[in-house]
Amino acid sequence: MTADHPRPPPRRRLFALGRNELEGLFWQVLVVGIAVAVIVFLWSNTVTNLSARRITTGFAFLGREAGMPIADSLLAYNPRDTYFWAFVVGIANTLRVAVIGIVLATILGTLIGISRLSANWLLSRLAAVYVETLRDIPLLLQLLFWYVLMQALPAARAAWRPVEGVFLSNRGLILPAIPFGPPQLAVLGAAVLGCAVSYVIRRWLVAQQMRDGRPRPAWPFALGLIVVMPVAVSLALGVSWSIEWPQLRGFNFVGGLTLAPEYFALLIALVTYTSAFIAEIVRSGIQSVPRGQWDAANALGLRRSFMLRQIILPQALRVIVPPMTSQYLNLTKNSSLAVAIGYQDVVSIANTTLNQTGQAIEAIALIMAVFLTISLSISFFMNWYNARIALVER
């Protein structure tokens, strides 16, 4: 009966598209249309408003004289420099706090994360209190708090001296420093080169060991390349490594390395706040390594340091690295809170530029470009690292 049932005529199709495709096309056209309409509306308003205010769009203003003072900068700057250079100085200031902050927060966070797992009850409780307190108070509040404490420090003449040569006063933290010039840089470069070469040698030696099973020590090469070679370069060039001790002259310090109160407060706030999050990441990473892995390593009679380095850490890192990346990104983005205490990072300089020139769109576009570049570079590096340590399955 079913055999001779007439088949339904094929449905008529418009442009040979099915119903689903048509619906999809309709939604896409609708959404894109709305988005384009909104952008065109905003853009035309902006153009009208800007011409009413006699502001010419474009990045030509970057070549003009900035005229803004920058108190604390890594690069040489004076107010007669261009806006472009002011931005570069701002980017350098952002990177200076972000890079050092990331390194310190990682170290502190790892220590606290490990402390939370300690068998010592007191230590683990204190670490938990640290994490819980710092995570539940806004970073900006912490930053203002640290900054107020900095300002309440004694004046330069009555500075605290926790260690000889280190001064803590309302001028900031002053440390003894080694003056750095091209000869010192050459020695540092030799050490970096040594690291790179010994890394390559180590990989080669491990590959050899994989082939015939005989262990080959890499440390003699490392010692030679990383320690002996730079020392030899230093002696050959006669580089001086004399430490410059800061001294109080009048109302301020001369010599040494000065961390301005704004920078120091920002660094402390970012490092302590982020370390609380990193501690939790490290703790959950270590806890994620199954108990059986510890037992198996113990059963093989491995040395403790070897066990941590070769068995536990590689497995924990797989869990740790992805969330760590987002903490690094957060720290970098949070460094823009600097504007609240007057440390001139790139956001603060863009804000001043915007107030001085009215070039709002360009200033915001520059901020976005800078942060997107930094974010993408950090993600790129961390993704590369993550891929390197990822589990290689057969």
Added chain:
Amino acid sequence: MTAITEIPDAPRAARRPQIGNPVLRWLRTNLFSSIPNGIITVVLLALLAKGIFSFVQWGMANAVWLTPPNDSSACRAVRGVGACWAIIPEKYRFILFGTYPFDEQWRPALSVGLFIVLYYLSTRRALWRRELVYLWIGALALISVLMWGGVLGLSFVSQDRWGGLPVTLILATFGLAFGFPLGILVALGRRSKLPAIRSLSVLYVELIRGVPLVSLLFMASVMFPLFMPAGFNIDKLLRAQIAIILFAGAYLAEVIRGGLQAVPRGQYEAADALGLSYWRKHRLIVLPQAIRHVIPPLVNTFIAFFKDTSLVLIIGIFDLLTTAKTAIIDPAWQQFSVEVYVFVAAIYFVFCFAMSRYSRSLEARSGR
């Protein structure tokens, strides 16, 4: 490397004979299990004792608790050795409610109470039904009426006089209430098969997440007037609120997307087999499961948000942190900012700690 001894040493500790005084046994296993551990304990105890002692000295023994109104001389006398808690009774009305008319401050106080009741009810699992949405709409409408007034015999108070804790709660709650649906739409857009919608969603999420909130707030406060037709302008608080909603939408979208990915494929296919339309499929089948999966990370995002609302200080909106900072501009009380910050930090802490406890209890329940 003595710090990580818990995991590998646990079996060995268990083998130890369980004799003697339980208190001593507890001390032995938890504080003095080895010589390095004993040293750590002693050093920490010494530091802790010193810290607590100096805090008690500063914060309690030498502190000034009350002064006659507008007279900070007693506080200035103990400056550096004792805390001046007297600044809190002196300034708390300003810190909590900003420049809201003094005689009408019961209204923001009641709003804060309503917010807290709303949060509490939202945590009850038994109430996770459609009615909760109506409850939110009703409560937020009631709060708006209370804060603005102008009806029911309440005098009108314009937003530029709002301040303090209610503003913080408004920014956070409205940011969430509008950011959440936005986040759902964007998350669905990002998983859509339609290329144009997908790329728009990706662009939105990545742009917002790539830049700091500070720059979005600057944009809202400086560029918004440029975007709008001449003569059209909206209030600064509302502009900041829009920036926070857009920011919230992008972050919540990523969390919700994680939940969507965790819903098994079979659920989608089953919904399709039932002939449900796209929206009904998501509303009835997919989203309830997806959101249930990600409640703990959602609560963590809420905490981050609640803290991030304090950034509006930078564009001069009177939230809790800004009123605190303004309260200590008064020359007589200028030197006692630490006390005010501790007070405000305690308020933030109570809210965030409650949320993080809640998130942990949810995680424990789902992990069971």
